[in-house]
Amino acid sequence: MIALLRRDLALAFRSGGGFGLSLAFFLIVVTLVPFGVGPETGTLAVIAPGILWVGALLACLLSLDRIFQLDYEDGSLDLLATAPLPLEGIVAVKGVAHWLVTGLPLTLAAPVLGLLLSLPGPAYGWLMVSLLAGTPALSFLGTFGAALTVGLKRGGLLLSLLVLPLYIPTLIFGAETVRRAAEGLSPATPALLLTGVSAAVLALIPYAAAAAVRINLK
Amino acid sequence: MSIWEYANPVRFIQTTDRILPWVTGATVVALIVGLFWGFFLTPDDYRQGSTVKIIYLHVPSALMAINAWLMMLVTSIIWIVRRHHVSALAAKAAAPVGVTMTLIALLTGAIWGQPMWGTWWAWDPRLTSFLILFIFYLGYMALWSAIENPDTAADLTSVLCIVGSVFAVLSRYAVNFWNQGLHQGATLSLDKEENIADVFYYPLLFCIAGFVLLFVALVLLRTRTEIRARRISALLAREARA
Numbered sequence: 001m002i003a004l005l006r007r008d009l010a011l012a013f014r015s016g017g018g019f020g021l022s023l024a025f026f027l028i029v030v031t032l033v034p035f036g037v038g039p040e041t042g043t044l045a046v047i048a049p050g051i052l053w054v055g056a057l058l059a060c061l062l063s064l065d066r067i068f069q070l071d072y073e074d075g076s077l078d079l080l081a082t083a084p085l086p087l088e089g090i091v092a093v094k095g096v097a098h099w100l101v102t103g104l105p106l107t108l109a110a111p112v113l114g115l116l117l118s119l120p121g122p123a124y125g126w127l128m129v130s131l132l133a134g135t136p137a138l139s140f141l142g143t144f145g146a147a148l149t150v151g152l153k154r155g156g157l158l159l160s161l162l163v164l165p166l167y168i169p170t171l172i173f174g175a176e177t178v179r180r181a182a183e184g185l186s187p188a189t190p191a192l193l194l195t196g197v198s199a200a201v202l203a204l205i206p207y208a209a210a211a212a213v214r215i216n217l218k
Numbered sequence: 219m220s221i222w223e224y225a226n227p228v229r230f231i232q233t234t235d236r237i238l239p240w241v242t243g244a245t246v247v248a249l250i251v252g253l254f255w256g257f258f259l260t261p262d263d264y265r266q267g268s269t270v271k272i273i274y275l276h277v278p279s280a281l282m283a284i285n286a287w288l289m290m291l292v293t294s295i296i297w298i299v300r301r302h303h304v305s306a307l308a309a310k311a312a313a314p315v316g317v318t319m320t321l322i323a324l325l326t327g328a329i330w331g332q333p334m335w336g337t338w339w340a341w342d343p344r345l346t347s348f349l350i351l352f353i354f355y356l357g358y359m360a361l362w363s364a365i366e367n368p369d370t371a372a373d374l375t376s377v378l379c380i381v382g383s384v385f386a387v388l389s390r391y392a393v394n395f396w397n398q399g400l401h402q403g404a405t406l407s408l409d410k411e412e413n414i415a416d417v418f419y420y421p422l423l424f425c426i427a428g429f430v431l432l433f434v435a436l437v438l439l440r441t442r443t444e445i446r447a448r449r450i451s452a453l454l455a456r457e458a459r460a
Contacts, residue, residue, distance in 0.1 A: 144381065148361065148374050158364050162357045162378065165350060166385045169392040176396060193395070197388065208381050215373040 001085060001093050008097035011070075022059040022102045023109055029055040030113045041118040048117035049127070049178035055113070056106045056131060057138060057167055063102055064142040065159050067094050068150040068213065077150075081217055087210040091147065095140040095206070103135030119182060126181035130194060134174040137198040140205045141166045147212035169197050225302045227445045234438045241438065245431035252424030260417050272330045274422060278429035280323035283351060286316030286433060290358075291383045294376035304441065306372035307448070309379065310362055311440030315433055317355035324348055343393045350389050354382050368448065 033051050037043055071077040080090050110131055111124050119127065145163035149155030173194035180187040224230040256274035290309045297306035327345065328338045339345065361378055365371035 148378060149364075151370070152364055155364070158357075158360055161353075161360055165353045165357060165389070166381070168350060168389045169385065172389075172392040172396045190395070193392075197392075205381075208377055212374055212377050215370055215377070218370070 001089055004080070004085070004090065004093045005097055008094060009100060012097065012101045022062050023105050025062055026055050026059040026106055026109060027113065029058060030116055033117070044117045045120055045182070048114060048119040049123065049182055050175050051117060052110055052114060052119070052127060053130075053134075053171055053175040053178065056110065056135065057171055059106055060102050060135065060138045060142065061160055061163065063098065064146050064163065065149070065156045067098055067143055067146040069146070069155075072150045072216075077213070078217060081213065087213055088206040091143050091209040091213065092140075092202075092206040095136070095143045095202075095209075098142060099136050099139035103131070103139050107131040107135060119178075122184060123178050123182035126187050126191065127178050130174045130177040130187075130191060133191070133195045133198050134170050137170045137201040138167060140201050140209075141170075144205050144209040144212065147209040147216065150213065151216040170194065170201075173197060221296070221302065221305070222300075224304055227304055227449075230304050231442055231445060234442055238435065238438055238442075241431055241435045245428055245435050248424050248428035248431055252421050252426075252428050255421035256418075256425060260421060269330055269333055270418070272326050273418065274425045276323060276326040276330065277422060278426045279319045279326065280348070281426060282429050282433050283316055283320040283323050283348065285430075286312050286319060287351065287355070287383070287386070289437075290316065290379055294379040297372055298376045298380070304445070306376065307444040308437060308441045309376070310372070311444050312433075312437050313355060313359050313362070315436045315440070317352065317359065319429075319433070320348060320352045320355060324352065341397055343390075343397060346393045346397070347386075347390045350393070351386060354386055358382065368451075 030051060033047070034044060037047065068077060071080065081087055083090070107128055110127050114124055114127055142163055145159045145166070148162060149159045152158065173190045176190040177187045177194055180190060224233065253274055257271055260271065262268045262270065290312050293302075293305040293309040293312070296302045297309065324345075327348075331340070332338050358375055358378060361375050362371055365374060
């Protein structure tokens with residue numbers, strides 16, 4: 001599992017794709033919003049939690065189709081499927097690798113972008129916490145979507161249509177956590193719910209994703 | 219009689235040949251009685267005026283929008299577990315009907331909401347959940363049409379339907395958490411002593427029966443079409459090989 005994780009990470013870093021790209025995408029989304037709604041800091045501060053979460057979510061979405069696609073095309077997914085490691089474990093490793101390459105950098109970059117949107121002071125810590133708790137779920141749900149569409153020639157758009165509705169609970173609880181923190185309320189309840197959803201996704205989605213990969217490899 | 223007999227498409231077609239005219243007839247009768255009674259023979263509500271009558275389309279279609287997804291879930295599980303081919307096709311056949319029901323519920327709700335709430339749309343939990351349900355239907359149908367191999371498509375859409383159901387329910391409660399509602403409580407429920415007033419209640423029951431029958435009739439019809447389309451593609455494939 002460790003070997004596979006290192007392989008996936010090495011591929012992600014050296015191909016130069018995912019890592020910087022999703023961060024840059026996150027930046028551009030956050031930069032575009034003030035152009036759309038105007039530069040008043042008051043307005044921006046109100047919508048900042050939602051923008052940051054939606055931006056992170058879209059940035060996560062960008063690199064999903066690469067989770068299985070390259071391995072599927074060159075046949076290494078078949079090799080992985082016949083390896084002694086159960087397919088559920090392989091899927092989980094893929095999810096973790098995707099999170100390390102996109103979710104974690106997004107979490108670390110989010111406070112800086114929060115500054116751009118004049119996010120209120122107490123919310124920064126909770127922004128990091130909520131992204132840290134929520135983005136793994138986004139990556140794992142992404143492996144499920146990627147597994148469903150891996151056999152398709154142009155699955156990218158379909159992948160978004162399938163995965164985005166699954167992101168709704170995570171988004172609601174994540175953005176609500178930051179919003180409550182920004183307004184000075186206690187964010188504990190949505191943060192706990194977010195963590196709960198995330199933990200359930202991490203535990204269960206690999207089974208669904210592995211089932212989808214098996215069907216596609218048949 | 220068991221559902222396994224109807225895993226044989228020929229048996230399914232034979233049986234539905236006999237059932238379908240009756241279901242269709244009953245649908246027409248129930249809808250005509252229910253809608254006519256509802257639209258012309260019930261009094262106006264003292265607060266909502268005649269707009270209340272949209273309930274005869276709104277409530278049954280909303281009910282069927284959810285039940286159609288539920289039926290797809292059950293048929294998907296039957297397909298995944300026991301490779302019941304007609305079951306998979308029935309799930310495929312139900313999706314467009316379900317999405318139409320969802321759309322009718324959303325549209326009639328908007329038409330009613332405009333004069334009553336003063337807005338076409340509000341981000342109320344129930345409305346939002348229905349919009350999410352609508353998107354789930356779209357994704358499900360898109361996945362069906364994207365995959366060429368019919369068995370792979372049936373497998374993958376079934377997995378999506380099962381996972382999607384979990385998340386649809388989860389979204390329903392997450393949305394509740396996110397915003398408080400404008401929508402009134404349930405109009406009908408089995409565990410309440412008193413539902414809406416009897417004058418509105420009986421025609422509504424006819425309308426609901428009509429929508430249920432309509433759904434059954436459409437799904438049977440569409441499943442038969444799917445079976446025949448499958449047979450045609452099999453024949454074409456055989457011809458191409460010969």
